[in-house]
Amino acid sequence: MTAEPRLPWLVAEREGEVVGFAYAAAHRARAAYRWSVDVSVYLHDSERRRGTGRALYTRLLPEVRALRYVSVYAGIALPNPGSVGLHESFGFVPVGVYRNVGWKHGQWRDVGWWQLVPEDPPVEPAEPLAWTP
Secondary structure (H helix, E strand, O other): OOOOOOOOEEEEEEOOEEEEEEEEEEOOOOHHHOOEEEEEEEEOHHHOOOOHHHHHHHHHHHHHHHOOOOEEEEEEEOOOHHHHHHHHHOOOEEEEEEEEEEEEOOEEEEEEEEEEOOOOOOOOOOOOOOOOO
């Protein structure tokens, strides 16, 4: 077994304060899934609808592709129309829902899954690379 490659973590700051972050993580631990990653973006409430999430993904998604990852997934606790809109604006498409999978804000939440599907997946993908900031 090999060590998991390093994946990108990005932080957004405003006036010296952390206001958001985005990262990529392995989609599954098994070797067959090593070309797939999950991505997430988290923002302070004051940063919503200010372009911070878009700026983070504008930087993160090309980094993920450059590392040779093929499929990119995002799990969104529902309902969250802002996050759904952000992901769909980057080309993510809905692929399914896990029902009552997350406990958040005192209640069970469904998590919707979106996928950024590659236009032309490689026939034989090259091994993913480790990220170096």
